[in-house]
Amino acid sequence: MQQLTPIATVVRHFGIPLSTLHYWERRNLLTAHRRGGRRCYDADQLYRIALIKQWQTTGMMSLDEIATLLTATRSESWHATVTAHITDIGNRVTELETARRYLDYLLTCTHTQLEQCPNYRATVTLPKPD
Structure with missing residues (x-):
């Protein structure tokens, strides 16, 4: 037993x-x-x-992804789920690195009104007036 x-x-x-x-x-x-x-x-x-x-x-998987992995065999669907998740994590890492660089910059910026900062303004594209 x-x-x-x-x-x-x-x-x-x-x-x-x-x-x-x-x-x-x-x-x-x-x-x-x-x-x-x-x-x-x-x-x-x-x-x-x-x-x-x-x-x-x-x-960092969702329950839906986990359910797919638990019910699938090590077939293409299993590999596709894992591969897609790896790609998603890579994208999040890139976003986090960008956020970190921006926040590091904020710590060194001497402008009291950040929207006036020339370095910030250089990164923003504004709409053209009609």
């Missing part, structure tokens, strides 16, 4: 709210066993919980 871990233990161990586990079940990302009317998880589901949590935090 396989060992089952009660949901309360899972919540404490992973630091995940009980409602999150219930939601993941409703989304068919997890399957709980019932023991005495209470939810319990086998080792495979515990690894799945850890994987979902890691994909959300480290991988």
